Amino acid sequence: MSRRAPQPAITVDDRPGFLARLRSRLNRGNSWLTYDLTNLVRGRSIDAAILEELETRLIMADVGVPATGRILDELRRRVARQELADVDALTAALRDDIRAIVAPCARPLVIDPGHKPFVILVVGVNGSGKTTTIGKLAHRFADEGRSTLLAAGDTFRAAAIEQLKVWADRSAAGFIAQAAGADPGAVIFDALQAARARGSDVLLADTAGRLHSQSHLMEELKKVRRVIQRADPTAPHEVLLVLDASQGQNALAQARQFHQAVGVTGVVLTKLDGSAKGGIVVALAQELKLPIRYLGVGETAQDFGEFDAAAYAAALVEGPAP
Ligand SMILES: Nc1nc2c(ncn2[C@@H]2O[C@H](COP(=O)(O)OP(=O)(O)OP(=O)(O)O)[C@@H](O)[C@H]2O)c(=O)[nH]1
Numbered sequence: 001m002s003r004r005a006p007q008p009a010i011t012v013d014d015r016p017g018f019l020a021r022l023r024s025r026l027n028r029g030n031s032w033l034t035y036d037l038t039n040l041v042r043g044r045s046i047d048a049a050i051l052e053e054l055e056t057r058l059i060m061a062d063v064g065v066p067a068t069g070r071i072l073d074e075l076r077r078r079v080a081r082q083e084l085a086d087v088d089a090l091t092a093a094l095r096d097d098i099r100a101i102v103a104p105c106a107r108p109l110v111i112d113p114g115h116k117p118f119v120i121l122v123v124g125v126n127g128s129g130k131t132t133t134i135g136k137l138a139h140r141f142a143d144e145g146r147s148t149l150l151a152a153g154d155t156f157r158a159a160a161i162e163q164l165k166v167w168a169d170r171s172a173a174g175f176i177a178q179a180a181g182a183d184p185g186a187v188i189f190d191a192l193q194a195a196r197a198r199g200s201d202v203l204l205a206d207t208a209g210r211l212h213s214q215s216h217l218m219e220e221l222k223k224v225r226r227v228i229q230r231a232d233p234t235a236p237h238e239v240l241l242v243l244d245a246s247q248g249q250n251a252l253a254q255a256r257q258f259h260q261a262v263g264v265t266g267v268v269l270t271k272l273d274g275s276a277k278g279g280i281v282v283a284l285a286q287e288l289k290l291p292i293r294y295l296g297v298g299e300t301a302q303d304f305g306e307f308d309a310a311a312y313a314a315a316l317v318e319g320p321a322p
């Protein structure tokens with residue numbers, strides 16, 4: 001397999017198109033947060049009733065009570081100081097407050113070349129987008145000139161193995177699988193040995209979806225982690241939790257339990273193009289403070305990008321670019 005020279009690590013996602021996709025898909029027409037705010041405010045100064053309306057919208061959009069409280073406190077302070085003269089000032093303040101909450105979580109995944117392979121264990125509940133995210137990452141790593149091996153650690157369904165194989169073929173990544181029903185730890189252990197033998201840069205390990213409340217399946221995941229650690233005591237180098245943003249507050253509960261079980265080091269939020277209103281990203285940042293690595297806004301490899309606090313806050317509040 002021919003390999004391109006490794007590119008320098010990308011710290012800011014400047015791939016064309018992703019920001020526009022994020023802005024249009026997060027909102028689908030209008031920003032739900034500020035929709036029709038101008039009409040609401042027309043002829044009035046920013047008063048308590050308008051702030052209450054905004055509070056309701058934030059809660060309905062899954063921003064959660066703690067982050068909504070923080071945002072409203074800040075807006076009320078500014079109104080009291082008469083800093084918010086009109087709807088534009090209000091929108092700008094809202095955008096800045098949201099950015100301030102999510103900014104500490106905008107920590108991109110850095111592949112340390114000192115770990116070869118750099119092992120990424122991908123976990124999450126059923127259908128959250130794990131396998132698709134692995135495919136998107138494999139695509140991205142190929143673009144960056146990294147050689148990647150995919151491990152079919154979801155041995156629960158034969159179809160899961162096939163699905164991962166399709167993504168491996170698309171991005172010319174290596175692929176290691178065993179028969180359906182095999183021990184997931186054994187599959188990933190073997191894949192790690194294979195990645196070493198081949199000199200792969202990154203190993204992406206898929207796992208079966210499991211509910212955070214199914215304790216025996218969470219135990220299985222802990223075991224997978226231990227098996228990886230036996231092969232390389234520094235691994236996994238990233239435990240990537242994939243959350244479906246349209247699950248709203250339930251995604252927070254998932255994050256807490258997966259973190260407790262296997263020590264999550266990064267989060268991917270998928271399906272921000274779906275019914276989600278996107279506020280869960282703010283709740284996650286306020287309440288869990290885990291690094292948010294990537295966002296998914298569709299099913300193709302292009303519908304994926306690094307999490308950028310300013311871009312996200314602008315997309316959420318302002319809607320699609322004019
Ligand atoms: N609209 C949209 N669909 C997505 C996104 N990410 C994944 N999907 C779709 O969600 C469905 C489930 O994705 P998978 O990647 O199979 O999810 P999974 O977590 O691997 O599922 P299990 O292995 O069954 O637990 C598929 O139809 C994907 O195409 C996204 O960002 N946006």
Ligand SMILES: [Mg+2]
Binds near residue numbers: 132
């Ligand atoms: Mg899967």
